Amino acid sequence: MRNTVFIKIFLWFWLCIITIIGAVAVIVVMHLGGLHGSEWRRLAEKSLSLHGATAVKIYEQNGKDALIEFARPWEDKAPDTVLLFQGVTELTGRRVPQQVTKLVDKASRIERTDTLTLGEVTFIARRIVGQNNTPYIFVVETNRKGYFKQLSELPRFIVVKVISVFIFSVLFCFALSYSFTSSIRKLRSATHRLANGDLSSRVLPTLGKRNDELSDLAMDFDQMAERIDELVTSQKKLLADISHELRSPLARLSIALDLCHDKTGEPLQKQLSRIERECHRLNELIGQLLDLSRFESRITEMQPVPVDLTSLVNLLVEDADFEARSRGCHVRMVASEPCSVSGIPDHLRSAIENVIRNALRFTHEGTDVEVSITCLPPESKAILQVRDHGDGVSEADLFKIFKPFYRVEDSRDRRNGGTGLGLAITERIINLHGGSVRAYNAVNGNGGLIVEITIPCDVI
Ligand SMILES: Nc1ncnc2c1ncn2[C@@H]1O[C@H](COP(=O)(O)OP(=O)(O)OP(=O)(O)O)[C@@H](O)[C@H]1O
Ligand SMILES: [Mg+2]
Incomplete structure (x- = not known):
């Protein structure tokens, strides 16, 4: 189990409460009960x-048998037994260590009284003077085991x-710890949401009327x-505005x-064609930037419609395969189950096309790009996998390639390298x-990168 703050607070509270209850009980018994340690000792003596x-x-009046008789009720009732000595001779005839x-x-x-403990048995001895000043030693033998037995016989109530x-x-401790840590839990879940990109995540409204350090933290x-x-929104807006403003001069330039x-x-003519190509690239880049900012702000004017995902992917594979031949490569479907998703066809096409094009760009010459679609009906999920036979991506870069403008170092040098916005x-x-x-x-199978898209679907 994880050592959470909740468990720590709970255990500390509980320990404190148990200690306090124990201490109070001892004090009450000692003081309110009216007897202190010395008083108990005096009474016992x-x-x-x-x-x-x-x-x-x-013993003096009725002899040994009466003494044995006297000792008997003690033995029956409690763990204690009594012994009586004259000199070092035990008068009831018992052998002692x-x-x-x-x-x-x-x-x-x-x-005064003297004691001796042997294992679980304690002997308490005291000198008693009989008739004619005859000295005797009275000994009570108590067995601690008996006290545990007495404990188990405590009254039910x-x-x-x-x-x-x-x-x-x-x-009580559970409720207290729970109330202390509930704000921490809320703070944690808000932080989690923020880290996952939900910038509208706030804590204070969920805390109610608190006015302490935790509400300050919230x-x-x-x-x-x-x-x-604010920063992220203004940065996105700036990017979208710049891209938008660049479009008009670029159109005039064309x-x-x-x-x-x-x-x-x-x-x-040669130089002009070059300028034209660069204009075209710039136009594409601006188009991608505008797309990115649109998708980031979740603005899409189009309504989702049922899209036959399998047919869409088949068409993209056919087109890519046509292009791939020039490099001695193939793009082929290795598994294809019919499934339909609810979405915007153009957007889905460009999303999947980028993944297939990447695979085609990075697969080694003469190798295949393998595409598969499988449906998981119980969870209603379509899984699209695109696998190439290239060098793959280092583990550290696997998450980063989905960031805008991020390109793995050596693919920046490629002549046909993209802008890093596709993924x-x-x-x-x-x-x-x-x-x-x-x-x-x-x-397995010479490495390569697998890009996996999981999307909610309806099985056709
Ligand atoms: N199949 C792959 N194999 C190896 N590296 C890849 C693969 N797919 C993507 N990458 C790496 O991820 C980076 C980002 O890919 P992304 O599609 O976002 O951009 P791009 O292809 O470089 O440009 P764009 O798609 O915008 O034209 C690539 O530059 C490349 O370094
Ligand atoms: Mg790409």
């Missing part, structure tokens, strides 16, 4: 002297009370989230370029359709 005197009297004889010898020379206090303390968190939200083509002679757009489109994308390296 007095009782020992009285019993001792009785035992001596019985050597150490007890020593204790008796010592007790005969002092005025005391046991019930102790168990009730125990249960109450558990419930306020700080909300301010931080507000600030991040028109001017066409006019130049018509009016300029052969020598400049970012793919991920946003698939997210908009309620699905997810991930990439991982193939472990």
